[in-house]
Amino acid sequence: MTIVIAAGGTGGHLYPAVDLAREFLRRDPTTTVLFVGTARGLESNVLNHEGFDLALISAKPVMGKGLWGVVTGLCAMPVSLGQCLRILKVRRADLVIGVGGYTSPMMILAAALRGVVRVILEPNSSPGMANKAVGLLAHRVFLAFESAADSFDPSKVRVVGTPIRKAFLEGSHRGREKSEPFHLLVFGGSQGAKAVNTAVMGALSELMTQLPQFTATHQTGGSDHARVAGAYRLAGIESRVEAVPFLYDMPAALREADLVIARAGAMTVAELSACGKPAILIPLPSAIYDHQTKNAKVMEAAGGAVVLPQSTLTGPALARTVVGILGNPQRLQEMGAASLSMRRIDAAEAIVHECYLLMGGHHDVNHSVGAAGI
DSSP: OEEEEEOOSSHHHHHHHHHHHHHHHHHOTTOEEEEEEOSSSSHHHHHHHHTOEEEEOOOOOOTTSHHHHHHHHHHHHHHHHHHHHHHHHHHTOSEEEEOSSTTHHHHHHHHHHHTOEEEEEEOSSSOOHHHHHHGGGOSEEEESOGGGGGGSOTTTEEEOOOOOOGGGGSSOOOOOOTTSOOEEEEEOSTTOOHHHHHHHHHHHHHHHHHSTTOEEEEEOOGGGHHHHHHHHHHTTOGGGEEEESOOSOHHHHHHHOSEEEEOOOHHHHHHHHHHTOOEEEOOOTTSGGGHHHHHHHHHHHHTSEEEOOGGGOOHHHHHHHHHHHHTOHHHHHHHHHHHHHTOOOOHHHHHHHHHHHHHOGGGOTTOOSOOOOO
16 A cells, blocks of 8 residues: 655654654555655655655745745646656555545545545644645545634534644653752754744743753754854753753653743644643744644643733743743642643554545555445
């Protein structure tokens, strides 16, 4: 069986797709998985590290790029559609999965034109335009949040959660000795976030006063690594802080954390809840449709997070929030329990099972019962 997955641009699109691909391979190791993306995003580095093949197409973003971006994005569509059609023909794809973003629509359209089974995965609480645009062409629409269901045909929708790596479920809940210093995990999404980094730097003085022995892991992003690492060095605490451009082993980083400071991408929220980690979420204000704020509010409403808007974010405000949580053990524990209560750990299994039903039993080496008409 050959599966083509259109996902890329950001970690929020890419990592759920990687986790889903691993579940297909766990189910049937003879499966061939091809990712389709562009040269613009994280695809090349991440997929090379994860061991998956990548085919590049010429798709370009349309939304949020101004008039010229709209023009160039629309002009690229016929070219990328032709590329997608050729990929599906050469690879003899049995299933196409779109995970939103600008790489997804043309691949889903190509799959519809070639009669290939096609599904989409929407990891955000508020669907993006790409998935809305191709929702009518998909046989199934898998959602992470119930709130996204109104944008699609109810007969196609399955609310399953976000696929996550099994490693997030293994040893996630470490016990902490009272004498241990608190450990912070800071990350601003797959490419880092300068605003988050700056706020943490501005919070250092108060954090060092109130939590003198704290330790941290800080994913800075490549472009801001030198500045952030230099700030820790000037503060004299570089030995207690691991400042890195990128974190490939996020499960290990989350396992060590007592509190997380992060953006609010859908994958971040899913991983936090899988590990039962309390968080301070700083949504990306420029995210299209403000979906990060909506994701963050869902976790805040459940009690697992505090949301700090970037528009009012300052170092002292962040420090007060961190100290207010870590200085109250009962609150910290309750936030962790609330975060854990949100987790969905079987999303990948549910999606794979449904896809096998759509394709028919002859693809299923494990012999799922029944098949859905498409």
